[in-house]
Amino acid sequence: QAKDIKIAHIYSRTGPLEAYGKQTQAGLLLGLEYATNGTMAVNGRKIVIIEKDDQGKPDLGKSLLAASYADDKVDLAMGPTSSGVALAMLPVAEEYKKVLLVEPAVADSITGEKWNRYIFRTGRSSSQDAISNAVTVDQPGTLVATLAQDYAFGRDGVRAFKDALKKAKVSHEEYLPPTTTDFTAGFQRIVDNLKDKPGRKVIFVIWAGANPPFAKLADLDLKKRYGIEVATGGNILPAMVPYNNFPGMEGASYYYFGFSKNPANLWLVTNHYSRFKTPPDFFTAGGFSAAMAIVSALKKTNGDTGTEKLISAMEGMSFETPKGMMTFRKEDHQAMQSMYHFRVAPGARPGAMADLHLVKEIKPNEMEVPIRNGRK
Amino acid sequence: MLQRILSNDQPRSRVLAVLLLAVFVALALTPFIVPGVKALNVAAKILVFIVLVASFDLLLGYTGIVSFAHTMFFGIGAYGVAIASTRMGPGWSSILTGLVVALALSFVLALLVGLFSLRVRAIFFSMITLAVAAAFQTLASQLSDLTGGEDGLTFKMPEILSPSWQLFEEPVLGVAIDGRFVAYYLLFVAALVLFLAMLRIVNSPFGRVLQAIRENEFRAEAIGYRVVYFRTMSSILSALFATLAGAMLAIWLRYNGPDTSLSFEIMLDVLLIVVIGGMGTIYGAAIGSGIFVVAQSYLQDLLKHGSDAASGLPWLAALLSPDRWLLWLGLLFVLSVYYFPTGIVGRLRAARSAA
Amino acid sequence: MNENILTLAGVHTHIGAYHILHGVDLQVPRGQLTLLLGRNGAGKTTTLRTIMGLWRASAGRIEFNGRDITAMATPQISQLNVAYVPENMGIFADLTVKENMLLAARWARNIGQIDEARLQWIFSLFPAVEKFWNHPAGKLSGGQKQMLAVSRAIIEPRELLIVDEPSKGLAPAIINNMIEAFAQLKASGVTILLVEQNINFAKRLGDTVAVMDNGRIVHSGSMREMAENEELQHSLLGLAI
Amino acid sequence: MLATKDLTIRFGGHVAVNSVTCAFQPGTLTAIVGPNGAGKTTYFNLISGQLKASAGQVTLDGRDLSGLSAAQRTRAGLGRAFQLTNLFPKLTVLENVRLAVQAARDGDHRRGFNLWSIWSDHKQLLERADEILETVALGDKEDELVANLPHGDQRKLEVALLMALDAQVFMFDEPTAGMNAAEAPVILNLIRKLKADASKTILLVEHKMDVVRELADRIIVLHNGTLVADGKPAEVIASPIVQEAYLGVSADRTGEREVPLPRPELRVVNGSGK
Amino acid sequence: MNFKDLDWKPLALVPLLALLVLPFIGSGATWLTLTVAGLAMGMIIFIIASGLTLVFGLMDVLNFGHGVFIALGAFVATSVLGSMGDYTGSESLLKNLLAVLPAMVVAMLVAGALGLAFERFIVRPVYGNHLKQILITMGGMIIGEELIKVIWGPLQIPLPLPQAMRGSIFVGDANIEKYRIMAVIVGLVVFAVLWLVLTRTKIGLLIRAGVQDREMVESLGYRIKVLFIGVFVVGSALAGLGGVMWGLYQQNVIPQMGAQVNVLIFIVLIIGGLGSTTGALIGALLVGLMANYTGFLVPKAALFSNIALMMAILLWRPQGVYALGK
C-alpha cells in the first residue's frame, strides 16, 4: 500500500467569501474525480484532501498553511479564496519549501513581485481579466469612463485595464467607497464628464461584492439619453442577474458554463447539474482546473511528490481544463488560459438568471500578459 | 515575595489560583509539551490576547469606559512594527523604531479620544469610538502605499526570530531550538512582564481611584480627584499597553493587515473575553484569553466531530457543521452573559466567600 | 368587610443571600393611619417593598382586602388601588413634573383628564409642584422632589397609601401641610401605612403603631398607649417622644 | 475665612441664588435655613464648585476660588457632604472612606503615581479609615457593600467621607435626614466635636429646628435665593419671615389653604377600578 | 407645544445644507438630482432606523442585533416576492403593489415574531446594562445571521424591483428614481405614525420612565414588562419593513446586510438625539444629503462624511439635535 498523497485545501469555508470558497471545493472534488477516472488515486497513491477554513483572515490562512505543511505533512497545498490571504501565505510555502497552488485569488502580485518559485496559479490574474475586458471595448474613437471601488482591488484593476487599452481612451476614473449603496453622486460625475463628448461612450464597471451598480445604472437610461453604454467583466451567476438590465451589454469573463464544448466542461456541466441541480459557476470551474493541474503534474512525476520534482514537472506544463488547454508559464508559473468575450442575451429579463452569449473565445496567445516578477 | 510580584492582589480563591498556575505553566512549556505549529500559534495568540485583554480591562473594568476603539491602538502597534520592518528591512532597530513611533501615535490619539469622552455622555462616546474605529480601519486600507491596503504587509524579522535560524542542529528534548522558539519565549516574557505591570497599576492608589470614578464620577470629583486627569491617564495607559500587544502580534505573525489587527471582530472577542474572565480583575484576562482562544481555535475541529457523530440527524448535522461555527460562538456570547455575569473570576471568588 | 385592610402573617424576605425579614406579622386596620417605626436597618423599607411585590416574600402570606397578594406582580398590586411612595422617591428625573404627575394618574390619557379640583388641592399643599410644572423633575431641590413623590401618590384616589419617610428634607411648613393632607385623606376613608422617623410628625398622625427590630415586629398597639407609656418608648425606640 | 460676594446663579429665567454676600468665621457653626427650593443646596454647590456661578465670587482666606474646579476646591480645604446620598455603591464601606483619606493626602498619593510603596502606605490609609468609621459607628460594617446599607447608615457614611477629607470648611446638607431619632445623635455628636475645634468653619443646612436651635451659633435664612435674615438663632427664629415663610405658623396660613380634598368619599375608586 | 418653545434650529439644518452646497455644485440639474436623491435616501435610512429609535432611542437598549431584523425582513421579501412572479413582473403598478404590500406585512410579522423571542431570551436579562447589551445582542446578531445562512444559504439572493417601480422620472437633465418616490411615501407614513403615537399617547412617556426607574413605573400600576415587549416587537417589525425597503433598493440581499447598516443607523440616532423621532428623521436626511454632496464634490471624503457629520453635530449639541430630557 503506497502512501497517500495529502493535499491541503485552504479556503473560505466561512467569512465574506464563503459562497466562492465552497464552489472551489466542489469543483476540486469533481475535478479529481474526472481526472483520476473516479479512482481518486494516481499511481496507486490515494489522494487525500484536507480542508481548512481560513475564514477570509490572512493571519489565520498563514498559520493554517504552516500547520498543514508541518503538522499534517501535506505534499502540496491549494487555495485560498481571498488575495489578501494568499499574499500572507506565499512566504510560508517558501519557508517550508512546498508547492502552493493558488486558486482562485486574483491579485497580480501573487505571480508578480510577491511571487516565489513554490507558487503556481491556475486561477486567472487581474491582468488577464483586465486585458480580456479591454479587448471587448477597445476600438478607435471610444471614450471610456471607469467605475471601480476605492481600494487596492479596484485601483489595480483599473490600472491593468488602462494599460491594456490600445485604441480607446479613458476620459474619467471614478472610485467609490467599497461599500457604496447610493451611487447617485458617482454616476452624476461620470455623466457630467461624458455626456457632451462625441463618439462611442462606455462606462466600464469593475465591481466586486454584493451591491453592484448595474440596476441603478439601468434606471438612468443612459443609452437613450446620452448614448452611453455600459460594459463589465464576468462574475458568479447570482451576481450577474443584474446584467439582464442591459441586454446586449458586452464584456469578458473567466468562465460561463455554456461557452466551451470540450469533454471536461461537458462532463462538469452534466455532473454538476445532476448532483446540485444548478450549472457550475466561476469558481467551480476554477477548482476543477486546479484538480486537473494537480493530477497532470502527479502523473508526470509518476506519483512522486518531491517538491523539486513537482516544480520541474509543472513549469511549462500544459493541461486540460473545462476552459480548454492551460499552460503554466515558466517565468512566473501563471496559467495562461482562454477568456471569453460575451454579450448579454438580447431578450434577457431582469430578475432571471444571467443569460450570456459567446461572442468570441480570446485565446491565450491573443493576450499579452506581462510578466511582473522580474524573472524574464 | 510572590505577594509583591502579584502586587498584593491574590487570586482569593483556591480554584482560581490553580487555574492561573495552570495557564502559566501551560504557556511556559507549550513548545515542550504540545508538539506542532498549530499549538504554538495558539499559545502565542493567547499571550498576545492576555496583554490586549488586560489592557482593555484597565479601561473597561476599572475605569468603566466602553470604547470600541481599542483595536485601533492594537493595530497601530502592529502596523508600527510592520511598516518599519518593511521599509527599513528586518532588524531590531526597525522593531524599536516602529514601536516608538506607534507608542507616540497611540499616545496622541488616546489623549484626543480621552478628552472627547468628557464632552459627551458615555453611551454616545461608545458609539463614537465605534465609528472612529471603523474610520481608522478604512483609513488603513486606503493608505495602501504605507500599509499595503487590504492585502496587508508581509515582512521579515531579525535573523534570530526567523524560522530559518537554528541554534543547534539537533532538537533538544524533542524540540527544535529555532527562531520560532526564540520568538515564542520573547513573547512569553513580554506578556508576563506587561501583565504584572498592569496588575501593579490597578492595585496602586491610582487604580483604586479609577474604580471610584467608575462607580461615581461625580463624587470622586467632589472628594478631590480630578476625573479628567484620571480618565485620560487610564485611556492613555490602556492604549499604550494595547499598542505593545499589537507589536507582539506583528513580531509573531510577521504579517499585518486591517483584518488581522483592526477588525471589529477582534474588538468583540476582546470584549467577550473580558466579560467571560471577569471585569475589573486583570486575572480574568489570563483565564479568559486562555479559554477563549483555545475554544475558538479548536471549535471548528470539535464541531466536525459533532456533525460527523450527528450525521444521522440532518438538521442537527447542519447546525453542527463546522461552517456554522459562528453560530456557536454567538451562543457563547449569549450564554456567557447569562451564566457568568461577574465572569469566571468573580464566580470563583464569590463561591469562596459563600463557602 | 374585614376590618384589617392589609395583613402580613409570618413574612420572610431574602435579598440575595441575606435573610432580611424574619417572620413579620402586621395588621393595618382599615381607614386608619398605621405607623411603622424602628431603627435604621430594622427592615421597614424591606417590609414595604415586600408588600408592593418589589421583593418576593420567601415565606408567609400577605393579604389585601382579603385577597392573597403574596405572589402578585407589582403592577397588579398597584392596580388593586394601592399607592406607594418609595424611600428614594422614585422621581423620573428626565421627565417634567407634569409628565411625572400624568404617569401617576393612571386613568388619565392627558393632563386635561386629571380631576382639576384634586390637582388644585395638591397645588395648594405643595406650591412647588405647580411652580415647576414644566421643569425637568431632576432639577428640583431635595424637598421639592419629596413633595412631587407624595403628590404623585395622591393624584388619584386610592384605598391604601404606603409611604416611606415622606417628611425627610421637608421644611416645617410643608410638613404641616403634609400632616394636614394625610389627615384629610384619612378622613376620606383612605388607609395609610407610614414609615416615619420624624417623631413629631408621627405623633400627630398615628392611630396604631408597630415597631420593628431585626426584621420582626417587636411591638404593636395603639398610638395613645405608646404616647402614654414612656417606659415602652424607651425600651422600643431608645427615646421619649 | 470663607466668604461669598454677590454670589448669583440663574437657571434660565429662574434666579436660584440671588447675590448672596456672606462671610463665615472659623470656629462657628452657621445654620442655613429656608423653605424647600430656597437655594440652600444650590448655594452649597456654588461654594464647593459643583455649579459655576453666573456672577460673584467665593473666597477662602482671601483667595479667590471662582475659577477652580470642584476637585481643586476640595483640595483647597472645602469639604462637602451631600443631601441626597451620593457614594460609591459597589465598593465596600471601608474602601469608600479610604478613597477619601487618600484624596486628602498630597502629591503622588492623590494622583496615584505611587506604584511602588503601596503596602506600607496602604496600611496607614486603612488605619485612618478605620478610625473614622468607628467615630460614626459603622465600624462593624466595614466590609459591606454600600449598596446594601440601609438608608440611615448611608447617611452616616456620607458624613464619614467628609470627616476623612480633613477639610477646613465643613458643609453638611441635612446630615440627619431619614435618620432614626435614636441614631441621629451619633452624627450630631460628631458635629459638636468638630465645633470644638476653633479652626474649623461649619455650615449646616437643616430643617429640624430643634437641631438648629441647639447647634447653631448663627443662622442665615435664604428665601427665593435671597439672603433675608442673618443673626443669633433665637432672634432669627423669632423673626416674622421665618415664622411665616418657613415654619408656616402665620395667621393667614389657613386663608391660603382653602382647598380641601374634593368630596373624598365619592372618589375612592374601588377594587381594581375601571 | 407653542411656537415660542419650538426648537427650530435643527429643522433648518437640512435646507441650509442644501442651499450651502448649491454654489459649489454649479449645475442646477445636478444639484436637483443630488438633493432629491439624497433626501429620498435619507427617507430610506429613516425607515431602517425607525425601529431603532424605539429600541435604542426610547428603551435605551443598545441593540447591536437590530441589523438581523433588517436582514430577515429582506430575506422574507425575497421568498414572498419570489413566489409572486406574476405580480412583480406585471407592468401595472397596482399589481406590483399587491405583491410588495404582502411582502412588507409578512416581513414585519416574521421580524416582529423573532423580536418577541429576542426580547425574551436575549434582551430581558440585560435591561439597564449597556455593556451586557452590547455583548449579548452581538451574540444574537451572530446567531441570527448564521440562521439566515442555514435557511437561505450563504449566497446573495437577487431581489429585483417590480417592473413598474423601475426606472426614473426625468425633469430636464435631472433624474429621480421612481423607487425613491415610493420610499419617501413609506417613510412619511412611518414617521407620522410614530410621531402621533409617541406624542399623543402616554406610551413614549412610560417607556422613558420605565428606563429610568422600572420599579417605580410598576409601582404606579403599569405592566412595564408587557409594554417593553410590545415596543421591542414593534421596533423589530419596523426593522423588518426597513429590510424590505432596503433590499428592494439594493435589489439583492446578503446575510451580512444588516450588520453593514448597523453603524450607519446608530450614527443617525446619535445625530438626532435619543428618543426623538423628528431628530432621527433630521439625522437620516442629513446623512443622505451629506453622502451625495461629498460623493460628488470630494469623493475621497465621502468615506468619512458620516463620522464628520456626527462629530460636528455633537460639538454643537452634545446630546444630538433633539434630546429628550437630560
Ligand SMILES: Nc1ncnc2c1ncn2[C@@H]1O[C@H](COP(=O)(O)OP(=O)(O)OP(=O)(O)O)[C@@H](O)[C@H]1O
Ligand atoms: N439590596 C440589598 N441587599 C442586601 N441587603 C440589603 C439590601 N437592601 C437592604 N438590605 C439590608 O436589609 C436590612 C434592612 O434594610 P431596610 O432598608 O429595610 O431598613 P430600614 O428599616 O428601612 O432602615 P432605614 O430607616 O435606614 O431606612 C439592612 O440591614 C440592610 O443592610
Ligand SMILES: Nc1ncnc2c1ncn2[C@@H]1O[C@H](COP(=O)(O)OP(=O)(O)OP(=O)(O)O)[C@@H](O)[C@H]1O
Ligand atoms: N440645575 C438646575 N437647573 C434648574 N433649576 C435648578 C437647578 N438646580 C436647582 N434648581 C432650582 O433652584 C431652586 C433651589 O434649589 P436648591 O436645591 O438649592 O433648594 P434647597 O434650598 O436646597 O431646597 P431643599 O430644602 O428642598 O433641599 C429650586 O427651585 C430648584 O428647582
Ligand SMILES: [Mg+2]
Ligand atoms: Mg428605610
Ligand SMILES: [Mg+2]
Ligand atoms: Mg437642598
